[in-house]
Amino acid sequence: MDNYTKFKLALGVVATIGLYTVLYRENRFYRFVEHVFLGLASGWALVTLWTETLKEKWWDRMVGVASANGDPGIPGYWAFILLLPIGLMGYFVFSRKHNWLSRIPIGIILGLWSGQQIQVWFNRYGPQMRDSMKPIFPTTTDSIFVPMPPVAPDGASPDQLANVAAETARISANVYPTEALTNLVYVFTLLAVLSYFLFSFEIKGKFLRGMTTSGRWLLMIGFGAIFGSTVMMRFTLLIDRMYFIWIEFLKQGILGG
Amino acid sequence: MSLGEKLMSIPKWVLYLILIVVASVPLFIKIPVPNTPLEPAIDLYGTLMNIPEGSTVLIASDWTKSTRGESNGHFDALMKILMRKKIKACIYSSGDPQAPQVARDAIGVLNMERKAKGLPPYQRWNDWITVGYFPNAEACANAIANNVRVAFGGKTDYTPEGTSRDVFQSPVLKDIRKVSDFKLMMVITASKTSNITIERVYGKGVDLAMMVTGVMGPESLPYYSSGQLKGLAVGLKGVYDLEQMLESGITPGMSAKWGTVPGFPGDSNIGNGTRYYPTLHFCLTLLILAVIVGNVGMALSRKKAA
Amino acid sequence: MSQLFLQAQPQLNFWNGLNGTTGLWIKILIGLALGVGLIFALMSAPTQTRRPIVAFVTFISGLFYVLYFFFPRPIDRQPGELPLDFVESVSFYIDDAFGVVTDFTAILSGLLLGLGIYSLLHVHVKRIIKAHQNWFFSVVLLVSMFMMTIVGYWDWITRRGEAGASLDDPANWSAINYTKDLMFDGLLQAMDAAMFSIIAFYILSAAYRAFRVRSVEATILLATALIVILSLMGAVEFLWNGMIDGMTGKDPGSVVNNLKLTEISKWLRDTVQGAAIRGIDFGVGIGALAMGLRLWLSLERGTGGGN
């Protein structure tokens, strides 16, 4: 491993340790690393502002692209310049007299966002509604649980295979009692949780109160599950950092093992 | 202070110290972990293995070094399959400006491995291209759904000769007219780009599959169970599942749907999954212990109070 | 009509011009002048017209997506085709505009970044001048910010054009590329990862403190979390399931299989967690939709449409 890489690793390790020290308590070392972090971040934001956003999305479209090796080139569309003054109106926010101007670019951004909500709502939730419409009554009772689909014997004849396929299709199509029960739980959970988020109704009467209470409990099950599955990632990232410090830097870098 | 109170009030830094030790030591020891892959991961592997040779998949690579632990494992596993099955890949990113470079580096590392084993490299421009970064994820997904030619229009990548040319002249994209020409759209993400993509690309005739970090897992699972996703690998467990299947494939009894799907036994299938998964066990055990200790402490001090 | 926008096969018209031509530059300058004029015009707009103006602008911007959603979209449109009638020409127009309009948010937000930087400078320069106790750290912040900016742009310039290809390989790097790599990859990215991984510690302490069998809810939360965590531990799961296989004699058809840890946690996730999240998301989604409506139509007093 060359010295540059080692040095780079070392820097990374120092920064990592610096940030970790906050776990004990806020200290000058952390404060230093924190401010370097913030500085680099905003510096980088300034760089990407042009290199990643404005140049490609705005400038190039405004002035166009010269034709080069085979590509015919793209003409510029001057109207894009109008976005500049609109954007600059935001800078009036500090003016006592004209600060309302800053609401124009913000208004545009908000308007676009709002319109998009209307456009994407169904794309997002339609399929989920469709999927929630699960059958809650068994269509067969020849087995309580979902049976295993048959496995075709090796070298099975075509019609044997056909039978197997048909049987598999039948099993996957059927709704067995346990499936029905699961679906019932699913639908109930969904409705209970929804009812928990009704704000304009007085929760009166055994049924409604029971519904919302169970809604809240079912929510907690959901949250517990989320917590559980999230934990994995968090620890993985920590392990990865430890691998970075001990193996990549110390073992492979310094000790060259 | 009674034992109960002691158990209930372990200072944070002690816990933290223990965690550091627990997360470090096992890294130095090789521990094989028995495991059975989860269904979404099996579906993912099956789907990938059934993509015909020579076809192109679209990959949204939206991860960077900060989630290296999980996403890099996902990416490597995916790429190993594509490389070995000679499937072409078009990589774009709407998650982070750095993502394309990170992806290129990751492929570089894998090519290094191939070189070491005397295999031909997975060649940029001929086997894979990066069309770069798109700052606005929503817009990007919309554009891709509407018209790939426009979405990636004007983007260039470098040929082996080092000249930059329009991506649509590359073997990877030359036959791509619309998004449904891709055999699969794969999203590897550590952020919401997964949902954003589904909302806008689902139903445009291309199969979707995802590799997401543990956090995005719960959010993505509904999409898998509603059939909007052909496969899903979640977090380190997902990585480990894939690496296991890379080694031994899908064995009978593992999945009624796929039956038997071959793996690549003996190939370099070891990745982050195999490296980190054992350590993860120790960390999770520590977490559970901490919870138990806390509750025991509470029980004890309650008894005392009573 | 759609000639206002970038097209698949652009023809020159009033709205565009070839790259680098003076014609285009003049158009751009006129456009800029118009824009600046607009600013001054608005500055002198009477107070009572201000709210309507903002409301109007907001409405128009939102209207685009609403039209895109509701206005009949062209059926089976192929590249290069011309609209048959007025309706189609409108729908073609919306189609072409889509890719352009979706970028406005990014562009405008980008143009506002200066305000953020101004805020930073304001806070930290003030600290330095007033020799606030943490003034040194403010210096650190500003210095690293400027260095990153300069190095970043410099490096970017070296990577443009043909040279960019060769720079994918560190062998051809110059000092500036190394510095940028050091600051960005070596420091910034490493710090990201470090800060991200710090969460693991907090999870431990939070779980230790909060996961107590206090109330029904807390207990439910705790129990589910534990089941899922255990199911994520391949070893535990393997042993548990192995035990069950022992009971069933590996009979795949057996009922007992449902007691497998993976099965339980899968059931919990698919059935309860899936449904619960969906329940929340329906609510949140509708909330966002309603909020969107209120902002779009400036029904809300305050932030959205202005006072």
Add this chain to the structure above:
Amino acid sequence: MLSQVSSWRGEQYLDTGWVPPAFTLLLCIWVLLNIRRAGTGKDLFIRRIAGLNAIDEAVGRATEMGKPVLMVPGLSDTVNAIVVQALNIFSYVARIAARFSNPILVCCYSAPIFTVGQEVIRDVYNEEGLGDKFDPDSVRFISDRQFAFAAGVSGILLREKAAATFFMGEFYAESLIFAETANSIGAIQIASSTESTQTPFFIAACDYVLIGDEFYAASAYLTRQPVLVGSLVGQDWCKLTVALTVLIGVLANTIQLGPGSHKMITQEKRDAKFVNVEGGPRPITPDDTFMSQLFRKQSDPELVIERPIDPTFVPPADGGGE
């Protein structure tokens, strides 16, 4: 064949494609209708939301201790309704703080958020007639990089020793960093994330948490503005509509699949047309049901429309050039 299809037909309305616009429209109508109802002075009921009552208490405590109230309106890339909503709640907090002339700190993740934040908070001070008391630096841009922001905010939390913290809006992984840091300095925490995946962490570490769209209900509950209250009622109608649709779907599918004995079908819908099932009848699947087909539009590949080709158009056969 189908060139006689009117261009008013609209690609998105073909087959069952009319459902999405219709459904969305219905929801919008519910909301607007109720906003009208509320506007006409009809006072509508809202149930109390635990956690919101804690706001005053939290600010009060901060005042006693003479320590600042720290607020973070989420990590949205730019201003959107979520940010606006968070700022609406914060303006309520800031108003109380202003009255007690208690220091506040609003940490912004992006420049647009900072812009709106300045505006909103300054307005609050002006409305309270305390314009001169407003310190522009109390609304700060920290960083638009997720973990730099996290580091910065926890630094500020630890140094300023905030007594009350409000984290509301879009929060992701960093939520727990904020929550635990604030907890370690003993601040009262009221939090809410529109990301259901982050809520459990807030629940674990914070004193009060607004779950799901309680967040959207908050400002209606706090301000009692007719518009907000009305829209909240409208949202309830929308939720009921969704619930009802799902319920109907459940029953319809259950019946159509044939409770007790699984039904077979001889016809299936493919490419927006009903065709006979090849190889005789097959068991009906959930995809064959009326409701699921209503919710999934099928497109007909045979539907082609002849249009004149733009003479200047060069087909991109070479793949390049676009």
